[in-house]
Amino acid sequence: MRGVVSTPSSSAASGDGAAHAHGAATPAPADGGAPASGDGAGAGPARRPRWRRPPGRLPAPPSWARRRVPWATSAAVFVLQQVGTGFAAHDQRAADSVGLDGTARLLLTLGPLLLPARYRYPRCxxxxxxxxxxxxxxAGYPYGPVLLSVVVAGFAALVAGYRYATWSALGMLWLGNLLVAHTFHRLLPPGDDPPGSWGADLFMLVWMVALCTAGELARVxxxxxxxxxxxAEEAEKRRADEERLRIARExxxxxxxxxxxINIQAGVGLALLDSEPAQARTALTTIKAASKEALGEVRQVLDTLRAPGDAPRAPAPGLDRLAELAEQAASAGLRVTTETEGAPVPLPPGADLAAFRVVQEALTNVVRHSGSRTALVRIRYGSTAMELLVDDEGPATGTGPTGGGNGLVGMRERAAAFGGTLEAGPRPGGGFRVLATIPLPPGEGGAPLQ
Incomplete structure (x- = not known):
């Protein structure tokens, strides 16, 4: 209670649905693989197939898009490949190219049929x-818009983060076509085909580089x-946490x-109720005044929860109400002496409130946890900072309610919020000291602090 208490730190643990269901999530590997599961058989859930999109990847499209758009895209690609390749085949017949037979139509159909799986199974x-x-x-079928299926599937896989898988698939396609067109064409029927065009191979390579570039840009x-x-979500959460801490501190x-x-005066009233009714009445009067003051300040704190832009109903307390603090402490049996050194400097409302709360909490600690019946509050104004010093002369009684030092933590946080510091601990000659330093507005200070 009475001692130097360090400010506790806290950390927040977050998790997603996958982590909740399957344990701690592991980072996805760079090659686009699924997160690794446990090593032991039966030690956890079944291993997810590596060709499926792991939950740690970039978010998949919404459910309505997965239900409708994939099939619509597949239908559009199917029509373009069938019709476009048909027109291209008509123009290429003069070159004795292979016509579009049933096998060609089947191959042109299989590509679009695989596209609906590009969100759940990007690799496949x-x-x-x-x-x-x-x-x-x-097979030597006519050129046309036959690469549309690869374009759509490759783009989706790149955006999902499957970079190496997409590059490998495109490399397989280009190298395989290159080998067939320039090396294996003599081994395939009819056997007398001329080699393929290097211009077409170069065009396919440029097209693949463009696809990878566009997919990488979209992924980034x-x-x-x-x-x-x-x-933005983390910043909003931090603001909400800071606001809750500020309200709790207030x-x-x-x-x-x-x-x-109120607690002290209630004890006095109970002890003197029969023997000295007049003093008991005074204690009850003090309780009434203190409770009224507390209700008023609580109402003022709750006003901060109103919509932004609303003016507060009453001005925030500041050091100009230091005499009221001394009177309240006197009603609890603590005689407070106040001293001011240097020319007083007007503080910003926030800093003034912080200084007031530091003195208030320090006097409260004296009342609750110290055997001292006197306290000294000294305010010193320097050239760049103001010092608040609260001294008492009694040892800790140990009779107050035990706590985790929230009062000292709150005082430190208030001082730190305005660039100041706070020290609290036993004095060398006995008693307890709270010393806070709060910077003054530029150009407002007086002589330097000694």
Missing amino acids: AVFGTSAVTLAYLA RHAERERRQRE LHDVLAHSISV
Whole structure:
């Protein structure tokens, strides 16, 4: 209670649905793999297939998008590939290219059929569409918009973070087509085909680089948007926590002082009720005044919870009410002597309130935990800072309610909020001392503190 108490720190643990259901989440590997599960068989839930999107990845589209858009996109790609390749095949017949038969139509259909899986199974979608497209090109069917399926699946996989998987699938497609067009074309029927065009291979390579670039940019933008959203949520949570701490600190400082006075006077009233009714009546009068004061200050604190922009109903207390604190302490049996050194400097409302609460809490601690019946409050104004000193001369009685030092912690937080410091501990010659330093507004101070 009476001693130097360090400010406790707290940490918040957060988790998502996956962590709640499956234990602590592990970071996703850089190659786009799923998070690793436990090593022991049966030590945890079943291992998630590596081709599925792990829950730690970038968020999937909303449910309505997963239900409708994938199928709509698949239908659009199906139509474009079938119709566009049909027109392209009509123009390429003069070059004795293979016409579109049933197998070609089937391959042009398989790619769009794999696209609805690109959100839940991104790897399967990108590797499947690449394999189907490679089979189509290796068979020597006419060129056309046959790469649309790979474009859609690869873009979705890149945005989801499956970079290496997408690059591997595209590399497989390009190298496979290159080998077929320039090396294996003599081994495939009819056997007398000329080698493929290097221009077409170069065009496919440029197209793949463009796809990877666009997908990476989209992935980075998506990740940046998610990061900003997380930071905004964390900042909002910090503001809410700080506001709760501020309100709790205000309520503690307001109620601790008044209730301490009420508690002491109630004990005096009970002890003197039969023997000295007049003094008991005085104690009850003090209780009434202290409770009224406490209700007024609690109401003022609760006013801060109103909508922003509303003016407070009463001005916040400051050092100009130091005499009231001395009177309240006197009613609890503590004689307070106040001294001021230097020319008083007007403080900003927040700093003035912080100084008032520091003195109030220090006197409350003397009343509750010290055997001293006297206290000294000294205010010293310097050139850049103001010192608040509260001394008492009695040892700790140990009769007060035990606590975790919240009062000292609150005083330190108030001083630190305005760039100040607070020291609290036993005095060398006996007693207890609270010394707070609060910076003054620039240009408002007087002589330097000695």
